[in-house]
Amino acid sequence: QVQVVESGGGRVQAGGSLTLSCTASGIAYVSDMGWYRPAHGVQHSLVATISRAGDASVAASVKGRFTISRDNAKNTVYLHMNNLQPEDTNTDYCAAADPSDHNYDHWGQGIQVSVSS
Numbered sequence: 001q002v003q004v005v006e007s008g009g010g011r012v013q014a015g016g017s018l019t020l021s022c023t024a025s026g027i028a029y030v031s032d033m034g035w036y037r038p039a040h041g042v043q044h045s046l047v048a049t050i051s052r053a054g055d056a057s058v059a060a061s062v063k064g065r066f067t068i069s070r071d072n073a074k075n076t077v078y079l080h081m082n083n084l085q086p087e088d089t090n091t092d093y094c095a096a097a098d099p100s101d102h103n104y105d106h107w108g109q110g111i112q113v114s115v116s117s
Contacts, residue, residue, distance in 0.1 A: 022094030
């Protein structure tokens with residue numbers, strides 16, 4: 001059974017930084033990996049995604065502040081968040097795409113990020 005586990009969340013002051021980590025286990029390898037958060041009435045709004053080859057896509061709302069990277073050998077993806085603002089306070093979810101269909105079939109439980117002003 002595939003498990004997706006996030007770590008690295010917490011509370012910071014505005015302008016601070018956090019790095020979220022997410023590891024998929026129980027599967028030999030995953031294709032795309034990404035981070036999502038609830039926004040604008042959408043449960044899973046894109047924050048950033050990255051392919052196995054390293055092609056990354058970052059939402060316009062966080063571009064210039066957030067970057068995404070991954071370690072294929074560890075089935076792990078990272079979200080590096082800089083200059084965090086109170087509006088970044090949210091529960092962020094990690095997702096891993098199954099290589100059989102490249103759909104985001106595997107989701108983590110979510111991790112809380114809180115930014116105080």
